[in-house]
Amino acid sequence: MSRYRGPKLRITRRLGKLPGLTQKTSKKTARPGQHGKTLGDGKKKTTEYGLRLEEKQKLKFNYGITESQLYHYIKEARRRKGVTGLILLQLLEMRLDTICFSLGFAPTIAAARQIVNHGHITVNNKVVDIPSFQCQINDVIGVKAKSTSKNIIENNIKTINFIEPPTHLILDKSKLEGTVKNYCDRNELLLDLNELLVIEYYSRR
Incomplete structure (x- = not known):
């Protein structure tokens, strides 16, 4: 997948605030797409896969990396000793x-x-x-x-x-x-993220 160059506010309406992607905020509150309003304001996907997917997408769009790059960082974080989720964030922050x-x-x-x-x-x-x-x-x-x-x-x-x-x-x-x-302190990250869900998303690969 190539790097995303589309509308940024559309992404933040779906995933929440992404400081690395844009500092702007949308006036619209509903999620994008034809079903955004029917789902209700701020309501997210209820499936476990949907939640993991959105957390993974947050990392991709915030840091502006491709799917293959993110998977490379996941493999590197697994290889190193320590908490995989924290190491992943430290690699991206460095x-x-x-x-x-x-x-x-x-x-x-x-x-x-x-x-x-x-x-x-x-x-x-x-x-x-x-x-x-x-x-x-x-x-x-x-x-x-x-x-x-x-x-x-x-x-x-x-x-x-x-x-x-x-x-x-x-x-x-x-x-x-x-x-x-x-290395970065987890509490100082500007991105609101549950990195454990990202690790779980790639656990079968």
Whole structure:
């Protein structure tokens, strides 16, 4: 499946708030589709499969990843020691585009992916243009020493909705640099998600 490029508010009406996808909110309250109003406001699918599917879709749309990418992260999380659901979220949060979003370099993860693709972001003083790049603890995420790159990031930081980045990241606004100090804290995630249902969704694969 290719990356989703359709209407974003339609997705948030179905799945709820997805900060990585869009900061906008829809005026409509019913779920999308011809049966949205008949189901009632906010009513979700009642089957267990339907609930698991929606949680999985939340991850896909929020982080802007494909089905094959998500399955790759699931397999990697299973391979590592620890709680699989937490490790999955940590892997996604350590992506370069997600970290740029968390630092306030971009208003959404989709926008962060674009600035990474265009070569505006550096990791340990080296330009990295791969959004899925896995950052490590103590990595320094900076901005390319170019006026256009700095202007883009400075404008985004000024207009960002979030006051401070999460505690596992340290932002130096004067240098436009962020440092990864630790893995993310589950309680600080902006996405409302039950990751156990995602693991259960892939349990038969």
